[in-house]
Amino acid sequence: xxxxxxxxxxxxxxxxxxxxxxxxxxxxxxxxxxxxxxxxxxxxxxxxxxxxxxxxxxxxxxxxxxxxxxxxxxxxxxxxxxxxxxxxxxxxxxxxxxxxxxxxxxx
Numbered sequence: 736x737x738x739x740x741x742x743x744x745x746x747x748x749x750x751x752x753x754x755x756x757x758x759x760x761x762x763x764x765x766x767x768x769x770x771x772x773x774x775x776x777x778x779x780x781x782x783x784x785x786x787x788x789x790x791x792x793x794x795x796x797x798x799x800x801x802x803x804x805x806x807x808x809x810x811x812x813x814x815x816x817x818x819x820x821x822x823x824x825x826x827x828x829x830x831x832x833x834x835x836x837x838x839x840x841x842x
Contacts (some may be wrong), residue, residue, distance in 0.1 A: 740799050747803045751810025759815035772822050776812050778819070780827030783808025788831045792838045 787804030790798040812820040812827070 743799070743803055744806050746796045748810040751807040752814030754783040755814030756816065756821070758811075759819055763816055763819060766816075767818060772826075773819070776815065776820055776823040777826060779808050780812040781830050782827075782833035783810075783812065784827040785834055789835050789838060792842070794803040794837070 785804045786793070786801045786811060788805075790796075790801040790805070793801050809824070809827075812823050814820075
C-alpha cells in the first residue's frame with residue numbers, strides 16, 4: 736500500500752509541474768522575473784504547503800488525499816517558468832511551518 740501512495744505522490748508532482756509550466760507560459764510573456772509577487776501563486780503555495788505539511792492536523796481529510804493535493808499545488812508553483820514562483824514557494828513554506836509549530840505546540 737505504501738508504494739502505491741508514493742506513486743500517487745510522484746504522479747501528482749509531475750502533473751502539477753506540467754500544469755504549472757503551461758499556465759505560467761500563458762500568463763507571463765517576459766523571460767525574466769520582476770520582483771512582484773503573484774497573489775494567485777502565493778495563495779496556491781500556502782494552500783499546498785499547508786496541506787502537505789499539516790496533514791496530521793486535518794482530521795476530516797485522509798492524510799494521503801491532503802498530501803496528494805498539497806503536492807500538486809506545490810508543484811504547480813515550483814513548476815512555473817524559470818525564475819517565477821520562488822518567493823511564493825518560500826513564503827508558503829514559512830507560513831505552513833508557522834502553522835505546524837503553532838498546531839503542534841498548542842495541540
